[in-house]
């Protein structure tokens with residue numbers, strides 16, 4: 265059976281660096297017959313988590329009571345084998361629209377705060393990967409974000425696959441080159 269991928273894309277630059285890495289990865293996923301659900305969160309209306317715990321009343325479904333563009337993402341995440349966050353680094357982390365998704369997703373599927381303190385994580389068995397672009401050296405730009413998302417995976421019982429992160433020192437320089445393309449192709453094989 266073909267694998268399902270839920271891709272959360274979060275850069276305002278539609279043809280920017282993250283988008284060009286993602287396009288290599290998407291091409292590889294398509295080659296192996298994967299099914300992609302793609303969401304451009306800069307073009308979506310996604311509110312921040314309200315901590316209302318409405319999601320905790322239903323332990324059978326990945327769900328949220330807020331009715332906005334998070335709903336199709338939750339459906340795709342529930343069906344996905346792999347969840348991919350593809351976004352540039354903004355201030356050692358994800359841009360605000362992506363952070364909204366990260367927050368909204370977590371307890372929609374982790375039922376730790378309802379009547380049963382040992383409620384399930386409905387993310388168990390899913391895998392998560394990061395694709396990002398940055399301006400500073402990768403090890404100083406993306407280290408905190410990667411650590412955040414590793415802990416996110418531990419907390420949600422997802423398997424952390426890894427991070428593809430590439431740097432562009434200066435927005436005026438060309439970004440994509442053969443080496444980055446090769447690394448993106450190799451990364452896609454892990455997914």
Ligand SMILES: Cc1cc2nc3c(=O)[nH]c(=O)nc-3n(C[C@H](O)[C@H](O)[C@H](O)COP(=O)(O)O)c2cc1C
Pocket residue numbers: 275276277279280281282283351352353354355356357397398399400401405431432435
């Ligand atoms: C608001 C803002 C914050 C940023 N913060 C960082 C940062 O903390 N570290 C870093 O390396 N680059 C930072 N950058 C640079 C972007 O990560 C970098 O230009 C990236 O390659 C852009 O990717 P994109 O073309 O996919 O949008 C920031 C850019 C913006 C606009």
